[in-house]
Amino acid sequence: MSNMFFGIMAFPSPSGEFAFGFQKNGNGGGFLLAIWFDKIPEKTIVWSAINGKLVQKGSTVELTADGRLLLNNTVGGSISIWDDQPAASGVAYAAMLDTGNFVLANRSSFNLWESFQHPTDTILPTQILHPGNSLFARHLLTNYSKGRFMFKLESNGTPVLYTTNFPFDSPNSHYWSIQTVGNYQVFFNPCGFIYLTDSEQNRVEDIVPPTRESLKDSYQRATLDYNGVLMHYIYQKTNGRLWYGVASSPINICTAVVETTGGGACGFNGLCVLGDQGPTCECPMVTR
The missing domain is CATH 2.90.10.10 (Bulb-type lectin domain)
Structure with missing residues (x-):
């Protein structure tokens, strides 16, 4: 599995109704790693990572080759979103589902981590x-x-x-x-x-x-x-x-x-x- 990166952009669900990525928060310079309704002007947020802490422009999310999901902040280094024995669990891919659930799954499409559980x-x-x-x-x-x-x-x-x-x-x-x-x-x-x-x-x-x-x-x-x-x-x-x-x-x-x-x-x-x-x-x- 190759590394996957998401900068200041959206990773949409198949229908496009939800998206995972970085959402600018207010008039300040910070961004929230989040899931939101993407087909409405308000882009209403339904989930956010790391207790709602803001990150700076240029930050990325990385699904590493060994299955860890990392938030790489331009200030403060990397923060783990999920790394519970990822190599042993066999993470194969990440997906943004049409239900609004962001998941990490193995090759059998079994969800090893999902935003719905957090x-x-x-x-x-x-x-x-x-x-x-x-x-x-x-x-x-x-x-x-x-x-x-x-x-x-x-x-x-x-x-x-x-x-x-x-x-x-x-x-x-x-x-x-x-x-x-x-x-x-x-x-x-x-x-x-x-x-x-x-x-x-x-x-x-x-x-x-x-x-x-x-x-x-x-x-x-x-x-x-x-x-x-x-x-x-x-x-x-x-x-x-x-x-x-x-x-x-x-x-x-x-x-x-x-x-x-x-x-x-x-x-x-x-x-x-x-x-x-x-x-x-x-x-x-x-x-x-």
């Missing part, structure tokens, strides 16, 4: 979260480093939304959960249902309320937003309507996050206000 803040249709998997909200709208909230499917099968001991990844206090215990997984059904499923793939309980919106000719994603809301989003291909949320858990983050210590949904000295476009954080008004 989610960041988003899951996509057909994706499964296994016990122990977590989603971390990004820090800010354009800052993809880990933020103040996490969604975790506990080892006992209980799905929980937590605030974190920011800037650390450990959970602080939970503000939403489904009280159930079993050998469950979280499944994002292509028909738009996001639910717990048992070992026989039976639908047990909804993680996000099911939508009544038409999903014909639309893109979907479920994202743990930087404000702590797990939101089901839809983008209609035909009329170009921008991403809009159709259902969320919890329904009202402003009343859900009530901590005995800490800053609640908006942090210290922040006032959470729920509007038609979701929650916003405002400064308290001072009256005389």
